[in-house]
Structures are given as C-alpha cells and as structure tokens.
Amino acid sequence: MEDLWRPHISYRPDVAVITVLFAILPNVLTTAIGGHRKLKPIRNLTICAIVRDEMPYVLEWIEYYRLQGVDKFILYDDGSWDDTLQLQHFFASRGEPNLVEIVPANAERPSARSDPARRRYYDTQSYVLNHCNQRCARRSEWVMMVDVDEFIYSPLGVTLWEYIKSKHKATHIEPLSRALSEFFLVTPARYGTSGLNFTFRGQLLVDPYGVKSFTVKATGGGTLNDGLGDGEFPMITKSNPSRAPQPQMDTDYNERYNATCRDHKDSDRCEHALGKSIWKPERCNIAGVHWCLSGLQGRWQSPPVTELREYHYAFKARERVAGLIDLLRANKLKAFDNFDKSWFSSRYDPLPATIVEAVQNALHKYYT
Secondary structure, eight states, rough: OGGGSSSSSSSOOOOHHHHHHHHHHHHHHHHTTTTOOOOOOSSSEEEEEESSOOHHHHHHHHHHHHHTOOOOEEEEEOSSSSSSEEEHHHHTTTTTTTEEEEEEOOOTTTTTOOOOOTTTTTHHHHHHHHHHHHHTTTTEEEEEEETEEEEETTTTOOHHHHHHHHHSSSOSOOOOOOOOHEEEEEEEEBBOTEEEEETOEEEEEETSSSSSOOOOOOOOSSSTTTTOOOTTTOHHHHHHHEEEOOTOOOTTHHHHHHHTTTTTTGGGGGGOOOOOEEEOGGGGGEESSSSSEEESSSSOOOOOTTTTTEEEEEEOOOOHHSSSSSHHHHHHHHHHHHEEEEEEETTETTTTTHHHHHHHHHHTTTOO
C-alpha cells in the first residue's frame, strides 16, 4: 500500500515554472486569507452626496470643497428637475472630466420606479452611502458623506486635506493600529436663514453649437434673491451669516438656551443635530448617515471645534423649508417657525466670512 502514495516519476521543475510561481504566489496567498491586493489610491479625498434640485447651491459647495482639497465628487441624483444632471458635462467642458460624477440614486436602475414623495427616502440614503463607500475603497484615501448644505472647515488656517494629513500619522511610541486616526467625527454649528425668504435660482446654460463651454446664469436682483446685486453670485455662506449658539463655541450657551428653548414645548428642535464624519473607506464595513457604523480597525477622533467644525445651513431660506417633501417638511417647519429668528439666526459668526471671498472668486469664472 505504501507504494501507492509514492511518486513513480521523478520531476525536476523548470526554471520558468518556478519564476511564474514566485510571481503569482503573493496574490494567491492574499486571496486565500480574504484580503485584497493593495492598490494605490488615485484620489486623496472624495465626497459622496445625495442631491436633488440643488442648483445653484451645489456650485458654491463644490468650489468650497475644492479649495479644501477635495479632488472627487460622486453625486447621486435623486430625481432632479433642474440642471443638476448637467454638472458632469459642465466640468468636463472645462477640462476636468473626472472631477464630478453623477450617478442615479435609485438602487433599481436602470428600471427606476417613480417615487415623487420619496417614501423610500431612508432606504435610498442607506443604499447610496454604502454603494459609494464600496466604490471608493482602495481608490480614495479618505471619503466624506456630507450634504450640500454642510461645509466642514478648520479654523487653524489649513485646508481640510492638510488637517487630515497632519492627524493621520504614526508615532514611534504608539503601535501603528492605535496611532492612526481612521475616522474623524466633526461637530456641527447650525445656521439659520438670517431673514432670507427666497431660494437662489441658477442655470447651467448649454451652447448647442459647441462654440463655448457651459456657463452659469445666476438670478440676481429683484425679490427672488432678496436684493443680491446683478453680477453677484448668490452664496449661502455669505447670505446666512448667523448661527445658533453652540455649546463648544459660546460661553453663554446655557444662559441663552434657558432663555429661548428650555421651557418651549418643542425645545428638542433647538438641537444642532449630529455631525458628519470623514473616514478611510477601506476601513469601513457599513457606512451610515453620520458616521461609519462598522469599522475594521483604527480609532475615532472627534476634534474640538477650535480645530475642525461643520457649518450646517439646514434651512437656506423660508421658501426652501416650505418646499420640502412631506417626509421632512413638518419637523423642519416646526423648527423654522419656532426658532429661526430667535435661535438659529441669533448669533452673528464672522468666521465663515474669511473663506467667502476665495469661493466667490472661484465662482465668478463661471458667471455670465
């Protein structure tokens, strides 16, 4: 029986065979243990967002984050009726074909079912976040899941990308797995309308003859934009400069909260809501609205607002709140009617003004 298990033919492996085996062995072993071949990310910082009828706000938002070091925008369109779908062509016509990508938000594409009331809003949101997180894994160093009304900023005088790089580095003291911050949770400060009644209007105009690239037509003057001058591009960060008091930013927060919110029947609507996060997509198993719900390794870091904060322009204008979908309108209207003037627009904040000029200069190159 023993002879049955002995090879009866002696074999001398060829040099070429050995060379091939050594070439493929690392990939075979990596696959066998459930890993992935490490690909060098082609992007530094990618934003994933759901958009619906966000013109022209989305242009200000994109230009703002470009100045902050974001080099890729993946926008999931949730049935826009405006010119949102033109954004990808808009930037391609200006020599940046890979900056913005528009993807349908419906998971059942291309046979998407109409859902004008967005009854499946939260299902769609969860699908989009995880779809984008999986796409970015091993292709982008970092990813952010932020809305078009959210602006993350560092008061330290550095860009967002510079801040992330400065915090994501190992030391000689701590083990690598504990030294690297893989997730940043950013604290928000919520801004009111500062009396703004009407939403901004804007279009991406297409030259049908291909003589010029796309241009932006922003509606200025009159009552639509509450007196913005002609030639001045409307900006939410400039038009809504007042925010609600914030616990980490104002020493008199408790006093002001007690005077305005504490005894009100809807006092819970004075909250700033939860912040948003920045993380390494290859470290995240399940993406959530505000943070990664299930991470693989690394540590969380929630920087103080003196280092990193989020400007949240949830209302934009009275007209915007009144036009929200049924799912969101009732709660937002309660917060707006009760607290916009007395709370969310009660504290002027000069800090956003320090970045307005740079963004406005970037926008003017599109204006016609």
